[in-house]
Amino acid sequence: MTQIKVNVNNQPMNVISPISLSELVALKQINVDGTAIAKNAAIVSKRDWSTTYLNDNDTVDIFTLVAGG
């Protein structure tokens, strides 16, 4: 177990490796429905979240649907 530094939605965040995208979403208490993730600017399908692990200095962007016209 090592600590790594990732960037989540432009905020630096220290996490313990190994950590998958599923675990990151759970850690941040984000609803899975209506959420999409891009890791290092590439979209990761929901079905791959549990097998996609974060590395040091990865950039993660988490998007969700909100009110809009």
Next chain:
Amino acid sequence: MLTLAKHTFSSRLLTGTGKFSNATTMKSAVSAAQSNIVTLAMKRVASNNAQDETLKALRELGVTLLPNTSGAKNAQEAVFAAELSYEALGSQWVKLEIHPDQRYLLPDPIETLRAAETLVKKGFNVLPYCGADPVLCKRLEDVGCAAVMPLGAPIGSNQGLQTAPFLKIIVEQASIPVIVDAGIGKPSEAMAAMEMGVDAVLVNTAIATARNPVAMAKAFASAVETGRCAFEAGLGATSNVALASSPLTAFLEPTV
């Protein structure tokens, strides 16, 4: 019935979910509007436990979700936003909007056409927000869009059908549904658009910012239905001179 990409919808009023004071009011307004299709936007998650309740409320209503690409400044960003919304919802519907200029939020026609072409090829049902340009609307139709969404006036401006003469040309030429998006401020304007023969209208600000959004949603629903009914009934011709409705017999004049 409104048909978009082989799907049929009973309502011709699409509703946007922005600017409501809360998700409960939004849900009641969408319900009163009887809308089957409702728009959403995509954004980065702000912080823990601060999630928008909009999606949950809309899931409960069982409406078709139409995520938009608002915030995209070019075709590449719009395609990325559409792909994100596909991953988020598993839905192929997308309201394509690319408006780099913040003051008027006018859609970029070149980037919109480029993005539309790409998204159609990727299998999306593309509904592009666009200027009321009949030539552009034909081009968007040619690349396979499910509908065109020309503006009546700038987004959120409540200025009504400033583009009316061009909307008429678009309706005349289109073989795909025409949905007037943006600018409609009053039920009477929605009705006027429907009388003109557009297939549907999208209303957000006029409902969300009304003193009573639920009552206003209901008013828009009636107006859209009435306007459509009038269009289907076939409006009478206009004339520059009077054309008598009563027989012009001279029965009041003394008989000879």
